[in-house]
Amino acid sequence: MKKSYAVIGLGRFGGSICKELSREGKEVLALDSDEDKVNEFKEIASDAVIADATDEAALKELGFRNIDHVIVAIGDNIHASILTTLILKELGIKRLTVKAQNDYHEKVLNKIGADEIVHPERDMGKRIAHSIISSNVLDYLELSDEYSVVEIKAGEKMAERTLQDLDIRAKYGCNVVAIKRGKEINVSPMATEEIEFNDILIVIGADKDISRFEKDLVIDDE
Structure with missing residues (x-):
């Protein structure tokens, strides 16, 4: 079944994740209290709505209980971020990724049960979007606007194959x-090298090619 986000x-941070998930063909609900921002994403996300994320009734009405993974990327309002996270936990969201403003914010988010906490100053939206799509994508580094290096954990689709x-x-x-x-690393492996389950592959290529590679050999291994 197709996952929903x-x-x-x-x-800037939440928008970057929304655009990348949408570009990867994922079903994404985009939400903000700012009408101008929501209008910007009407043609990008599967659905874009104006709503107050701290309003539990509104989130229920929008069907958040049926969403597999929610990313809370609220800006400078730490109180709203914490309250939204609490509400989402009570709604039983399967996976919850939350943007932290500082170490104190992170501590509170940890205590209330956020599954993953990210700091936008350390993590690019694109990098996080790829880790959200598949837990087998361990790291993602942009080399340019079109080329990247990705670190991928080999799952069943690649194991015991050269x-x-x-x-x-x-x-x-x-x-x-x-x-x-x-602890070993094999640089420039031979074509006859057999991949083992949980090997980590360092792959370089164009973003569009890496995306096809992930879809075929990585994403469904979760």
Whole structure:
């Protein structure tokens, strides 16, 4: 079944995640109390609504109970962020990622049960969006507007197959530049190298090619 996502707070950080999830073809509900921001995302997200995230009745009416993963990216209002997180926990959201403003905010979010806490000054929206889509994507680094390096944990689709079997370069235009296995790292692995379950592959390529590679060999391994 296709996962559904919601992004609450459409500032620079939340907007970046919303755009990237939408670009990856995910079903995204975008929510903000600012009408101008919501209008900006009407053509990007699956649905964009004006609402107060601290209003439990409004979140229920919007069907938040049925959303698999909610990202709380509220700006400078720490009180609203904490209250929204509490409400979402009470609604039984399966996974909750929350933006923290500072260490104190993070401590409170930890205590009330946020599943993942992120600091936008340390984490790019694109990087987080990829980790949200699949827990097998461990890290994501932009080299330019079109090229990136991604660190991927091998799941069942890749395990016990060689790089030659997977034919990643020919099929997806990506290059596996290294394989990490425990404390060992194999730089420029041979085509005959067999991948083991939980190996970490360092892959470089164009964003569009990496996206195809993730969809075919990574995302469904969760």
